Amino acid sequence: MHRRTFMTSLVALGVASKPLFAQTQPAAAPVAATPAAPATAAAPVKPVAAPKKSWPIAPQFYPTEVAVKPELAVGSIIVVSDKFFLYHIIAPGKAMRYGVAVGKTELQFRGQATVARKVEWPSWKPTPEMVKRNPSHYAKYAETGMPGGPGNPLGPRAMYLFQNGHDTGIRIHGTIEPSSIGHAVSNGCLRMENEHVIELYKTVDIGTPVTVY
Known part of the structure; x- marks a missing residue:
């Protein structure tokens, strides 16, 4: 997509002038007050241990229902790369927001695409460009790739993005590195925590439009 055409589409959606999405954040979990020690207690009260996190990611990247502009098409996916958020529009004015990892600055995908393929436990093969950039890491997978499974970098689910019937090479997929x-x-791909991508995969249909800013 030409940059001028893409920027025109941004203006039409209102991205250039005002945000598409409400700046909501997950509510902080209430913290129970530690009871004061009795005046006669000899030993200090031990601090309560912090609860363990389910995933090694920041709280704002957990799945959260947020308010969005009501004119956004229900069912569509919108990714705001500089905020690391993926929005799945689930109803007029409502979206599920997920955290994502995006491409390195020089590799970031921008534009419009369509989910043309969905795969459970996808196999993976590096692109020729990936092998050229980092042969020591990717060359061993260049011919045969890697079968799907828990150690596969695409994780348990992948949604393949196409433009005009052609594979972009970009996927929305899980990850073996949730801290990313x-x-x-x-x-260039859009990574999600594995449980999150499984949840999204269940609700996304073939033909779903995807816009990446």
């Missing part, structure tokens, strides 16, 4: 969520680290 919220960072620009990938070779």
